[in-house]
Each structure stands twice: as structure tokens, then as C-alpha cells.
Amino acid sequence: MPRVFSGIKPTGDMHLGNYVGAVGRWVEDQDRNDALFCVVDLHALTMPWDPAQLTARTREVATLLMAAGLDPDRCTLFVQSHVPEHSVLTWLLNNVATYGELRRMTQFKDKSATHESLSVGFFDYPVLMASDILLYDTDEVPVGDDQRQHVELTRDIAQRFNHRFGQTFVLPKATFPPAGARVMDLQNPTKKMSKSEDSPEGTVLVLDDPKVVAKKIKRAVTDSGSEVRYDPDEKPGVSNLLELHAALSGGTIAASEKEFAGLQYGALKSAVAEVTVEALRPVRERYAELSADPAELDRLLAIGAEKARSTAAPVLERAYRNAGLLMPAGLRRTG
Numbered sequence: 001m002p003r004v005f006s007g008i009k010p011t012g013d014m015h016l017g018n019y020v021g022a023v024g025r026w027v028e029d030q031d032r033n034d035a036l037f038c039v040v041d042l043h044a045l046t047m048p049w050d051p052a053q054l055t056a057r058t059r060e061v062a063t064l065l066m067a068a069g070l071d072p073d074r075c076t077l078f079v080q081s082h083v084p085e086h087s088v089l090t091w092l093l094n095n096v097a098t099y100g101e102l103r104r105m106t107q108f109k110d111k112s113a114t115h116e117s118l119s120v121g122f123f124d125y126p127v128l129m130a131s132d133i134l135l136y137d138t139d140e141v142p143v144g145d146d147q148r149q150h151v152e153l154t155r156d157i158a159q160r161f162n163h164r165f166g167q168t169f170v171l172p173k174a175t176f177p178p179a180g181a182r183v184m185d186l187q188n189p190t191k192k193m194s195k196s197e198d199s200p201e202g203t204v205l206v207l208d209d210p211k212v213v214a215k216k217i218k219r220a221v222t223d224s225g226s227e228v229r230y231d232p233d234e235k236p237g238v239s240n241l242l243e244l245h246a247a248l249s250g251g252t253i254a255a256s257e258k259e260f261a262g263l264q265y266g267a268l269k270s271a272v273a274e275v276t277v278e279a280l281r282p283v284r285e286r287y288a289e290l291s292a293d294p295a296e297l298d299r300l301l302a303i304g305a306e307k308a309r310s311t312a313a314p315v316l317e318r319a320y321r322n323a324g325l326l327m328p329a330g331l332r333r334t335g
């Protein structure tokens with residue numbers, strides 16, 4: 001079975017872009033694959049954070065992943081900082097990745113244009129992500145389009161390491177959903193949906209009340225003209241709604257386009273509101289049940305971390321050994 005790994009940061013609220021681009025697909029991946037999913041709390045440290053909020057959000061995101069359908073009996077669900085091998089491998093890979101390639105990362109270029117003093121951790125973010133992926137001999141990484149460049153860098157780092165030190169890492173490939181790989185902001189459909197603080201009306205949150213979900217979608221900015229047609233350049237608003245419809249109804253963009261051909265924008269918006277509300281309703285309900293028992297969550301995450309470590313430790317050891325780090329006699333390096 002192909003090994004699948006993916007992660008999500010516990011920053012901000014989980015939104016529809018996260019759900020459609022990644023989390024919703026993970027639920028299917030857990031049965032077709034040997035799958036690990038991670039709440040990447042160490043990645044949340046790369047921008048200034050509030051400690052109490054980080055703790056709360058880490059639990060919240062883990063609970064939401066289970067509410068969305070990840071089952072700790074069918075996949076490995078864990079928190080990144082519980083598995084120290086992620087940080088340890090990062091140091092090794094820091095010496096294989098180059099300054100030039102990290103400087104070329106879009107995320108770094110965008111943030112450094114507007115932020116004066118980014119942390120070293122932020123600059124190094126993609127190497128930590130490469131470590132996440134490579135530690136598990138990952139074949140496939142289900143992500144949204146914004147992570148494409150990071151997975152490509154992961155392959156480059158793995159290839160360079162293998163070339164220098166002999167076969168060590170599996171080369172992973174990113175997988176994207178056929179529709180919804182880049183869900184756009186409902187109020188500004190030329191910008192990807194991201195943090196709700198930046199665009200409260202343009203961002204649908206997984207935990208939004210169904211009435212709020214419907215309202216946000218019905219008020220989505222559409223385009224001039226009245227024809228429902230898939231054309232992301234000329235009609236970004238309508239195209240975004242068609243992608244959401246296809247992704248959440250399990251059909252194709254072409255089928256959604258056909259269904260709404262000749263109809264008004266209003267009909268498309270109502271249909272998208274309905275499929276979105278129906279997709280998110282069970283998640284919201286299950287979240288309310290699961291969040292009532294944080295001790296059970298902590299117990300499940302501890303089991304997840306043990307399972308993850310048992311896969312990660314031998315891969316780290318292989319990488320250390322191949323790189324020539326002396327193995328301690330009679331001991332596993334990471335206990």
C-alpha cells in the first residue's frame with residue numbers, strides 16, 4: 001500500500017480551502033493507503049505565537065481532523081512535536097538544502113516583502129516540511145496547490161542526499177484534488193482562501209454555523225455578465241463556485257458546468273451553499289461531541305505519536321548512518 005503523509009498547521013481556524021484541498025481527501029486516503037496525518041505544531045512556531053492559544057489550537061485541529069472522519073484506528077494521527085525525529089532530521093537536511101533554494105520559495109519571498117524581521121525558523125520552514133515527509137518513506141503527499149513548491153523542494157533535497165550518501169529516502173510526489181486544489185476567497189476570488197482574520201466574509205470556516213456558511217456563499221463576489229462558465233481568468237468568482245460544487249458533490253468541473261449552463265448565478269450559489277452546508281454539518285456535530293473529552297483526545301494522540309515514532313526512528317537511523325554519523329554502540333540512537 002502506498003504510504004501517504006500530510007500535515008496541517010494549528011494556526012487560525014480550519015477553513016473550506018483546507019477541507020476541500022486536503023482534509024476531506026485524507027479521509028478517503030486512510031482506507032486506500034498506509035496513512036499518517038500530522039498536526040504540525042512546530043511549523044506554527046515560525047511566526048510569532050501565543051503559547052496558550054497554540055495549545056488550544058493544536059487540540060482543536062486534532063479534534064477537527066477526527067470530526068472530519070480521520071479514525072486513529074485506520075490511520076496514524078499525531079502531533080509533530082511529539083515525535084522529536086522531525087527536528088533531528090531537519091538539522092541533518094539543513095546541511096543538504098541550500099540557502100539559494102530556500103530564498104527562492106514563494107512563501108518566503110512574499111512574507112519577506114512585507115515583514116521586517118522574519119525568524120530563522122520561518123526561512124527554514126520548507127526543510128522541516130521535507131523532514132516530515134521523508135521520515136516516513138512517503139510515496140504520496142495529498143495537499144492543496146500552494147504546497148506544490150515545497151513538495152518539489154522535498155524531492156530535490158531527497159535526491160541530492162541519495163546521490164551524495166547512497167539510497168536513503170523515498171522520493172515523494174504531491175497529489176492534488178481534481179477540483180478545489182486552490183479554493184479562492186469568496187470576496188476576492190483572485191486570492192486564495194486563507195486566514196479568516198484577513199477576510200472574515202470571504203472565508204468559510206469548517207465550524208461556521210450553517211446559516212453563516214450559506215450567507216457567505218450567497219454573498220460571494222461573482223463576475224460581470226451572467227453566463228455560468230468555467231474560466232478562471234475571465235470568471236474567477238464563478239469558476240471558484242463551480243470548483244467547490246464539483247469537489248463537494250463528488251463530480252467533475254465539466255459536469256457542474258453543464259448542470260448550471262443557462263441558469264443564473266443565484267442558482268449556482270444556492271446549490272454550492274447546500275452542498276457545503278451538508279458536507280460540513282456532520283463535521284460540526286461530531287466536533288461538538290469529541291471536544292467534550294479532551295483526555296481521550298490526548299490519549300489517542302499519544303498512541304499516534306508512538307506509532308509514528310516506530311516508523312520514523314529507523315528512517316532517521318538510516319539517514320544518520322549513511323551520512324557517516326557514528327552510531328552509539330549497542331544503543332538505538334533515538335529511544
Ligand code: TYM
Nearest residue numbers: 006007008009017018021022129132143144181182183193
Ligand atoms: P496549511 O496548514 O497552510 O494547510 C493545510 C492544507 O490545506 C491546503 N490549503 C488549501 N487547499 C486548497 N485551497 C486553499 N485555499 C487552501 N489553503 C490551504 C494546503 O495546501 C495544505 O495541504 N506547510 C503545510 C503544512 C505541512 C505539510 C507538511 C503538508 C507541514 N509539513 C508535510 C504536507 C506534508 C501548510 O502550511 O499547510
